[in-house]
């Protein structure tokens with residue numbers, strides 16, 4: 001057994017008592033690392049080996065880093081996987097049993113119901129709404145003018161993507177308020193690291209932890225706000241053609257019954273939460289990376305200025321931003337907003353020379369796959385040309401999976417990419433973003449991948465330069 005990272009890499013077979021004892025002694029420091037950022041607790045081998053199996057406190061976890069094995073796991077063996085109990089423990093109190101957290105036929109029905117909202121033609125139809133949200137942000141920043149100093153870009157981007165999600169998924173008729181909603185999501189996610197760490201260490205569900213009470217209150221607030229949105233729509237008397245409308249008209253294929261109110265809230269909250277924070281993170285990391293790389297920023301600006309029409313009136317604008325898209329993809333490689341896929345095997349699964357036994361945990365550490373020595377040349381370097389058409393075609397599709405893969409691939413992928421491009425095309429020509437600190441903030445696992453301490457930047461109108 002070799003010791004790398006926080007968890008120990010193991011070979012199949014038993015572990016000596018001496019090492020079990022050492023694990024128990026190491027427990028507090030393992031917990032501290034996991035709470036700081038789960039990614040730091042991964043074994044170092046996840047950045048250089050195809051498969052890594054660890055054992056800690058008697059539980060085996062296999063990290064799958066080789067694209068062929070990732071395909072085999074998430075596509076070929078998708079039917080032998082379920083949500084991990086510690087992820088459900090973390091997300092369940094807020095998201096219930098919605099599309100992200102459910103399994104089996106319950107998941108399938110919800111996925112089928114929601115799918116029409118995310119078809120490419122529908123997403124193209126959202127472009128004017130996305131452009132409007134970006135323009136509102138631009139106007140707000142310009143209004144604030146010279147008084148406008150340094151601020152955290154992440155909540156700014158969350159506000160913009162929140163407007164998009166509310167406008168597209170609930171037709172903007174909601175009275176959901178971004179600030180309290182965003183604060184509640186922050187509070188909730190903040191304490192999920194405790195729930196995940198305690199769950200991974202097999203501590204019972206009732207184990208008290210810091211932030212538990214505030215987290216529970218935040219979940220209640222989020223659910224009650226969304227329930228009110230559903231109630232307002234019911235009062236209107238017609239379901240509408242947006243996501244909420246689709247959910248309201250959905251029927252259980254087996255029972256023919258409509259979704260329960262609880263299920264409506266589970267799903268709507270899942271879409272609002274999963275749909276805006278991830279995209280805001282992608283935009284936040286992109287603005288910072290462009291500030292670090294002025295030549296790349298110039299190429300992006302040149303491409304945007306070559307658009308013949310404003311994105312607000314051109315649903316195809318995003319298709320014309322090929323280089324900007326490469327930049328966003330390269331940011332998603334280095335800073336994948338959802339950095340980890342976790343599953344539990346429900347049957348034995350063979351991956352190369354390993355067998356993941358039924359009941360064991362299996363992880364696809366997206367963040368590590370995207371920085372893996374065997375898959376990427378100079379993995380730490382920011383180089384959007386990796387996603388130029390020729391270069392991307394010669395790479396295994398499963399070496400790059402910011403949106404996951406297989407039947408549970410992100411349903412909002414097309415919307416997220418279009419959103420990033422349209423928002424960048426609206427904001428970048430108007431402002432320069434100047435980092436408040438020279439060092440890049442470290443990234444931190446909080447279910448999503450967040451910049452530790454936020455992303456403080458100065459937003460300088462270009463006309464003032």
Ligand code: HEM
Pocket residue numbers: 099100101111165270271274275276278279282336337338341342401402403404405407408409410411412413415416
């Ligand atoms: C840059 C932005 C985004 C990233 C990086 C991202 C990433 C991901 C990933 C990695 C998964 C798979 C998780 C797993 O397999 O366990 C996922 C699932 C999901 N995403 Fe996204 N996502 C983004 C934007 C969105 C948007 C805009 C929406 C909706 C409006 C959305 C809704 C969902 C939902 C509902 C699922 C669960 C799908 C299922 O289990 O069937 N995401 N996302």
